[in-house]
Amino acid sequence: MGQTVWMTAEGDRYHAREDCRGLVSGQQGGEAQGFELRPVEQLQAGQAEQRGKTACGICGGSEQGS
Ligand SMILES: [Zn+2]
Numbered sequence: 001m002g003q004t005v006w007m008t009a010e011g012d013r014y015h016a017r018e019d020c021r022g023l024v025s026g027q028q029g030g031e032a033q034g035f036e037l038r039p040v041e042q043l044q045a046g047q048a049e050q051r052g053k054t055a056c057g058i059c060g061g062s063e064q065g066s
Pocket residue numbers: 014015016017020021022023056057058059060061
């Protein structure tokens with residue numbers, strides 16, 4: 001528990017790093033269609049998983065081995 005992660009509401013991944021390029025590209029997903037950047041939500045990893053999100057493959061989603 002306790003690990004802070006970031007996600008966008010429309011994404012299916014959560015991220016350990018706010019500057020993860022996976023998260024950034026998720027934010028920009030609508031931009032090509034003329035939408036504003038999607039807001040990033042900060043929450044706990046456990047909460048993200050309860051909402052059906054999985055760990056990002058780029059940043060790992062959460063830090064293991066603490
Ligand atoms: Zn990531």
